[in-house]
Amino acid sequence: MNRIVRNFINDAILTGKKAVVVGTGKSGLAAARLLDVLGADVRVADRDEAVTEEKLGALAGKVELVTGPHDKGHFADADIIVFSPGVPVKKLAPVLEGIPPQNMVSELEFASWFIEAPVLAVTGSNGKTTTTTLISAILEHAGRRVFTGGNIGVPLCEYLLDMDPAEIIVLEVSSFQLQNCRLFKPHVGLFLNFSANHLDYHEDMDEYLDAKLMLFARMTGEDTALLHESLHPLLDGRSFTNAHVEWFGSTDRFEAPHLPGEHNRSNVEAAWQAVKRFGVTEEQAAEAIRDFTSLPHRIEPVTEKRGVLYVNDSKATTLDAACSHVNDSTKATTLDAALAAVRSFDRPVRILMGGVWKGGDVAQFARDVRDRVVHVGLYGGSREVLEPELKRHFPVTWDETLELAVKRQAAMAAPGDVVLLSPATSSFDQYTGMAQRGADFKRVAGELDD
Incomplete structure (x- = not known):
């Protein structure tokens, strides 16, 4: 448990506050655990009527579980609402009417309030997991203590509760997570590419792009936004960040025998541009990239x-x-x-x-x-x-x-x-x-x- 979490507990900042977590996936349950530790009165809401107390694990009997179609009664008394990734928040608008927007956050946003280590965050329509994992492999090869999670592996809330502090937080972040962020701010933000995806969730491509760009909204001139060169037509002339902006593309800088294709040459270059901000040498990166193997289900x-x-x-x-x-x-x-x-x-x-x-x-x-x-x-x-x-x-x-x-x-x-x-x-x-x-x-x- 990190220092900021302990301060929240000691200062009773959330003690007695009503918190509602929407969704019982990994991220939702991790958020519910953190809220419970912080002293909040937690309700977990899930549309699936088949969800039972058993799914809550150690939280069973400690938090309230409501299932079935959401209604205003689930949220009316909430001081904070935390959404699991993939919860269609806009579709909940009728039952969320009257709740201040600042009271509604994603699990990623909520967890980020307690983070002290610098964050390196990766988004894009494709290649996020490979690039995120490669970045962590390079950093670890260079001797850095790294936490890898977010949209893959361990939710950020779970890291805060159960894992040793890392020097660098490396996160894969999705549009679902970013759409309900207000204060989340990485030190390095990486945007790999943009193509049609999740149009069964987002209203249109404009909304999808706006969600992706939330990654950069709170960054400052001390932070770095790394953008693929294919994004120039979308982003040139658009004010979306105060960060220092740099562009990257596909190169043959590194030998990557287990990462075939032009798209992976681009991902490798993106990883290098990200990790060199944390003191990694090109030689260290080359060694890690050469040994990195492709992930399951990805070519x-x-x-x-x-x-x-x-x-x-x-x-x-x-x-x-x-x-x-x-x-x-x-x-x-x-x-x-x-x-x-x-x-x-x-x-x-x-x-x-x-x-x-x-x-x-x-x-x-x-x-x-x-x-x-x-x-x-x-x-x-x-x-x-x-x-x-x-x-x-x-x-x-x-x-x-x-x-x-x-x-x-x-x-x-x-x-x-x-x-x-x-x-x-x-x-x-x-x-x-x-x-x-x-x-x-x-x-x-x-x-x-x-």
Whole structure:
């Protein structure tokens, strides 16, 4: 438990205050734990009526749990409301009417009030987790004590309660988290790219971009905003930060044998530009980058059978090669997740796509991968969105399940081909998440005949 948390407890700043936490995911429950430790009277609200006291773990019997549709009674007496990531706050507007905006924060914002170490925060539509993890690997290789979390791994509230103090806080931050931040301020903020994503959550691309830019809103001239060069058309002339702004792009500065593709060369350069602000030498960075291996479900080679390489890129949940949805005057070309994966290979690609549609430009994607893709294997949901445009450019097949689609591609593939799971959708039509989808692909590929 850190010093600021102890001061809050000793000064009884939240003792007896009514706190409502919305959502019972990892971040929500971590926030509820911290509020309980701080002496607040905690209520946890979740729309899912199936949630029981058992999910509260050690908080069971210590905090109030309410489930089912939210109503004004859940929030009317709240001194502070903490939202879990992904809670659609705007949709709650009717039941939050009359509550001061300053009383409503994200778990990230709430936890940041207690942070003393400098924060290095990474956002973007794609590549956040790889870049965040790479940054931490470089810093740790250079001998720094690092906490890595936020939108991945351990929630920031949990770090405050359970972990030893770090010298540097490295966070992956999502638009969900940033949209309800007011005071959160990293020392270094990194914006990797911007393309259509989470349009099932955000009203439009403008709202999505505004949420991302909240990362930089409170930064000062002593802080650094690192922005990918593709963001120039979106951000030039726009006042969004007082930080010192620097731009980066793809380079061949470092040898990164386990991070293929142009998008990863850009991510590697971003990581270097971030860590050198903390005293890391280029030699130290080069050593860590050379040894860094790709993360599960992110252009992850799984197996090679009969000369055909099977690659798991289940994390690729977006499909938009250009940010043309923002407005006509602000277009920025970026590599979306599926496009970046296809371009990572210089051999014929058989791409597997399907799931719950999140938005994107199918026609542009098809044009951008015509020289790499030899077959599209659709499965599950979004066939009606993907097939009409894709079949104008490629042979397209559809199967009900991913397993059937993998087996079909295996039967048709020639030695030298890549069978790439890069779905460009979320997984919730047939799986509990992208990790389960990726694991299923790995299982099926592993069971194919040698």
